[in-house]
Amino acid sequence: MSVDQATVGKIAKLARIAMPDDDVAALVPELNNILAWVDQLAEVDVTGVEPMTAVIPNRMVLRADVVDADPLTGGNRRDDILANAPAAQHGFFGVPKVIE
Amino acid sequence: MTSLTELTVAQIRDGHRAGDFSAVEVAEAFNANVAGARALNAFIVETPEHALHAAEQADADRAAGTLKPLSAVPIGMKDLFATKGVQTTAASHILEGFVPPYESTVSQKLWDAGAGMLGKLNMDQFAMGSSNETSYFGNVLSPWRSNDGSNAALAPGGSSGGSASAVAARLCPAATGTDTGGSIRQPAAFTGISGIKPTYGRCSRWGIVAFASSLDQAGPMARDVRDCAILLGVMAGHDAKDATSLNLPVPDWEAALQADLRGKKVGIPREYRLDGMDAAIAAMWDKGAAMLTDAGAEIVDITLPHTKYALPAYYIIAPAEASSNLARYDGVRYGLRDLSDGAGLQDMYAATRAAGFGAEVKRRIMIGTYVLSAGFYDAYYTQAQKVRTLIARDFAHAFTQCDVILAPTAPSAAFALGERSADPLAMYLNDVFAVPASLAGLPAMSVPAALSADGLPLGLQIIGNMFDEQGVLNAGLALEQRAGFTARAEKWW
Amino acid sequence: MSEYRIHGETGAWEVVIGLEVHAQITSNAKLFSGAATAFGAEPNTQVSLVDAAMPGMLPVPNVECIRQAVRTGLAIDAQINAWSRFDRKNYFYADLPQGYQISQLYHPLVGEGALTIDADAKAGIAEDKRIGIERIHVEQDAGKLMHDQHPTMSFVDLNRSGVALMEIVSRPDMRSPAEAGAYLRKLRAILRYVGSCDGNMEEGSMRADVNVSVRKVGEELGTRTETKNVNSVRFVMQAIEYEAKRQVALIEAGGKVDQETRLFNPDSGTTRTMRSKEDAHDYRYFPDPDLLPLELSEDFIAECRASLPELPDAKRARYIALDISAYNAQVLTAEVESARWFDALLDVGAEGKGAANWVTSELFGALNRLGLSIDQSPVSPGAAAELLGLVADGTISGSIAKQVFEKMLESGDGAAAIVEREGLKQESDTGAIEVAVDAILAANADKVAEYQGGKAALFGFFVGQVMKAMQGKANPKLVNDALKARLG
Numbered sequence A: 001m002s003v004d005q006a007t008v009g010k011i012a013k014l015a016r017i018a019m020p021d022d023d024v025a026a027l028v029p030e031l032n033n034i035l036a037w038v039d040q041l042a043e044v045d046v047t048g049v050e051p052m053t054a055v056i057p058n059r060m061v062l063r064a065d066v067v068d069a070d071p072l073t074g075g076n077r078r079d080d081i082l083a084n085a086p087a088a089q090h091g092f093f094g095v096p097k098v099i100e
Numbered sequence B: 001m002t003s004l005t006e007l008t009v010a011q012i013r014d015g016h017r018a019g020d021f022s023a024v025e026v027a028e029a030f031n032a033n034v035a036g037a038r039a040l041n042a043f044i045v046e047t048p049e050h051a052l053h054a055a056e057q058a059d060a061d062r063a064a065g066t067l068k069p070l071s072a073v074p075i076g077m078k079d080l081f082a083t084k085g086v087q088t089t090a091a092s093h094i095l096e097g098f099v100p101p102y103e104s105t106v107s108q109k110l111w112d113a114g115a116g117m118l119g120k121l122n123m124d125q126f127a128m129g130s131s132n133e134t135s136y137f138g139n140v141l142s143p144w145r146s147n148d149g150s151n152a153a154l155a156p157g158g159s160s161g162g163s164a165s166a167v168a169a170r171l172c173p174a175a176t177g178t179d180t181g182g183s184i185r186q187p188a189a190f191t192g193i194s195g196i197k198p199t200y201g202r203c204s205r206w207g208i209v210a211f212a213s214s215l216d217q218a219g220p221m222a223r224d225v226r227d228c229a230i231l232l233g234v235m236a237g238h239d240a241k242d243a244t245s246l247n248l249p250v251p252d253w254e255a256a257l258q259a260d261l262r263g264k265k266v267g268i269p270r271e272y273r274l275d276g277m278d279a280a281i282a283a284m285w286d287k288g289a290a291m292l293t294d295a296g297a298e299i300v301d302i303t304l305p306h307t308k309y310a311l312p313a314y315y316i317i318a319p320a321e322a323s324s325n326l327a328r329y330d331g332v333r334y335g336l337r338d339l340s341d342g343a344g345l346q347d348m349y350a351a352t353r354a355a356g357f358g359a360e361v362k363r364r365i366m367i368g369t370y371v372l373s374a375g376f377y378d379a380y381y382t383q384a385q386k387v388r389t390l391i392a393r394d395f396a397h398a399f400t401q402c403d404v405i406l407a408p409t410a411p412s413a414a415f416a417l418g419e420r421s422a423d424p425l426a427m428y429l430n431d432v433f434a435v436p437a438s439l440a441g442l443p444a445m446s447v448p449a450a451l452s453a454d455g456l457p458l459g460l461q462i463i464g465n466m467f468d469e470q471g472v473l474n475a476g477l478a479l480e481q482r483a484g485f486t487a488r489a490e491k492w493w
Numbered sequence C: 001m002s003e004y005r006i007h008g009e010t011g012a013w014e015v016v017i018g019l020e021v022h023a024q025i026t027s028n029a030k031l032f033s034g035a036a037t038a039f040g041a042e043p044n045t046q047v048s049l050v051d052a053a054m055p056g057m058l059p060v061p062n063v064e065c066i067r068q069a070v071r072t073g074l075a076i077d078a079q080i081n082a083w084s085r086f087d088r089k090n091y092f093y094a095d096l097p098q099g100y101q102i103s104q105l106y107h108p109l110v111g112e113g114a115l116t117i118d119a120d121a122k123a124g125i126a127e128d129k130r131i132g133i134e135r136i137h138v139e140q141d142a143g144k145l146m147h148d149q150h151p152t153m154s155f156v157d158l159n160r161s162g163v164a165l166m167e168i169v170s171r172p173d174m175r176s177p178a179e180a181g182a183y184l185r186k187l188r189a190i191l192r193y194v195g196s197c198d199g200n201m202e203e204g205s206m207r208a209d210v211n212v213s214v215r216k217v218g219e220e221l222g223t224r225t226e227t228k229n230v231n232s233v234r235f236v237m238q239a240i241e242y243e244a245k246r247q248v249a250l251i252e253a254g255g256k257v258d259q260e261t262r263l264f265n266p267d268s269g270t271t272r273t274m275r276s277k278e279d280a281h282d283y284r285y286f287p288d289p290d291l292l293p294l295e296l297s298e299d300f301i302a303e304c305r306a307s308l309p310e311l312p313d314a315k316r317a318r319y320i321a322l323d324i325s326a327y328n329a330q331v332l333t334a335e336v337e338s339a340r341w342f343d344a345l346l347d348v349g350a351e352g353k354g355a356a357n358w359v360t361s362e363l364f365g366a367l368n369r370l371g372l373s374i375d376q377s378p379v380s381p382g383a384a385a386e387l388l389g390l391v392a393d394g395t396i397s398g399s400i401a402k403q404v405f406e407k408m409l410e411s412g413d414g415a416a417a418i419v420e421r422e423g424l425k426q427e428s429d430t431g432a433i434e435v436a437v438d439a440i441l442a443a444n445a446d447k448v449a450e451y452q453g454g455k456a457a458l459f460g461f462f463v464g465q466v467m468k469a470m471q472g473k474a475n476p477k478l479v480n481d482a483l484k485a486r487l488g
């Protein structure tokens, strides 16, 4: 499969990466090159083959329903949560105003 | 006495325990080497005080009789590991200035074992790259120079290029790396050091900036096999915070190291012998097989029929996971925010990500977004995951016939910086031998085995069955003992 | 059979409704982290590094959330998938820190099930109706955006981010706002019986995405719209009615319904296109590589099944079998708290039918007047049983029981103690009753003559007079008997 400039523009939008037209245009042949190469996968007969779900046989262990049992995965650390925020105010993260 | 920075991890540990030197002396020696090697650009952040502090503690522990497994050992930490209070960027502008209020599980285990941190090591941005040319903080240079007279700056490999360069240049006795599709093994091979990627799930991924979750594994990079065994023993272990973590006991790999391979079978995968394979690589591979025979192993011919599909499958799966894993870098909670006047939320996302991600990261996000998008998901992603199942089956079948697999680590020796960066596909092909084991989650290591005609290191790769890090390390040791690889980079920096 | 139709200019239209209900799973900690879920905390205090999607953070599922979803599935007779897995739904929004929601698309935890809505003639539901439930999947809630606290910024609170939700997806089996309302009420009752969701719509514990389309009877399904996050039964019904009428008017005017996401405005009862979701989404679902497949053992599922309480339909049938009226049985089982209270009353020996009458009239009336919920009832099931026992064994009459109940509510004292203290014991001495009857008949000779002349209605007057003379304490049956004997 191959992509054109409009498709690449659409993907960039979906991926939320602002991209001037020149960059989009430059990406078209690059991506097509890569896509043409990965297209060889289509020739593999995968009849009856399940897609990989867990690379190593392993059972998922679930967590107990305990609040703040481990500070690394618990709450009550607002200062840490907000410490790196570009715009934190009154205990919130600030973002440009959203209209729903 | 040899310079302290010439010592291996085991030698530092044992010498310190024996009272031959203080940990502070060790830390100061490595701190000095780090400070004197900025030309290599191996570190993004230097943390001499962290190394010194741990060293002081190690000396106190020695006096108190409470030495820990890595007391007195300073190491480098790849900048993919979150380090509490120390900037962690994954070598990306989008995380510049990010100071985690938490420590990754693997780095915490290392500090708990007494190790000190010399600094945060440069790398390919978000671990995407095979030459360390995608870091926002500049290329890492290999300490090696080719003897062809060109004097060109060489790539240390990637993505753990800072780790590889720093260990090879004696800036640290060992470093952490991460391997998604060869990011420990290929740079180890390029710089003449050892590195092991354990079985997927051995090392917790908690606190490691994610690239491709189903492939990412941490592992050590060091000067020899024993050091790899020591460090891996500290880094591995079950972590309830990582749902994919293996709940298995961690064997004492160092104690069980042994190079006698009698009764072992070593598989040589015929599909890895590519048309037009570099002659030096082919010769080294043959020599490696001979060395393992010498160690008592029997060589068997094996087949891994889906090998040629591993790289294309990887370049669907890894970018797909990455496109989603990197969605969190949006300028809201940490890192870069690019917000122009009057811009809305979605504009801010797009501008931030455009300014924050490097070209290769964007390229992979674009590929990943495309292959997951409506109408393409089954043809690309599902198909790739089915092929991945077949690749894992190939290995499972091969391991009914052999104990470990021997292959080259990379198809060539280190290349010059800039030489391949124009062609992404050519760059991806660097990992052709490394990626299959990653897709199957298998332990694999690279040990330096020979020099190319240009005098550059070449690595041999040992791939083991799942959970069999011991078999990998033992075969690696057998190679190491016979290869007698003593070459090192002449100091020019 | 009355059917709900929208009558347009071109004829009658049928409305097709499906609901996707997001129900917050009752748990202490979030779905993938150890942060608390309690409602009403200070902003961003119940947020872990995981919920804030800090670099390198990983999800680990909370077993209780899985357990509650399985129990819910069992309660709607659904297939439980012992092998399920989590997928990522990718999109960018300020309330979604990871840039994706961990949900289940391809392999949900719970498969096909159903619930029955009850016939309700007044609401136009002629008979009981099965509503299919396509699936229940488990997923993360998003954070919250505040738009009115700053002139140019919205504020993000991640306290809800990562709270566990069940998304319960119905089949498009409902055909009127009333059916949708009944479905929601029934679903809410089941969730509350099971204890997997508190059903508190005001606090956002339950909200519905309302899928509505219209078609001429017998024709193909029309294009549907999805009105998001409607948070009360009444609003859901309003949204359906508005949407159905809007779509009919649109089609009849030659327009076409867009498959789109809409927002409900509770003030006006109308819906409108959701601006922020205008661009078509491509969610790029794929299995979450941070998580392994969720594999449940047969034991786990069996334990979930064993832990299920009696559900509303079964309980109602049991009550009806106790000779309780269908109406009372419905009223008593509609809310789990009432049903539990009533069961406790039965457990301490109260007789079903009388107890049901008393609870639905006397107790509910009093609680209503006092503004209390049944959990706050000042009279316990034990105390009520004591009161009902006094009526049953003839110690007091039904009317005295009302007085005693009032005094119980005021004083908190037991019924027997009040009867004793106030001397309210019913007079069952036939001699004393006959004396009183004779006195009343003697004093009202004129009325006796009228009665015997055919004015049978006067019987009640005599009963009242006798009861009054005996301060209401006479056993009414004995009074009746004595009067009948005297008057012939």
Ligand SMILES: [Mg+2]
Pocket (backbone or CB within 6 Å): C020, C209
């Ligand atoms: Mg929905």
Ligand SMILES: [Zn+2]
Pocket (backbone or CB within 6 Å): C022, C139, C167
């Ligand atoms: Zn949902």
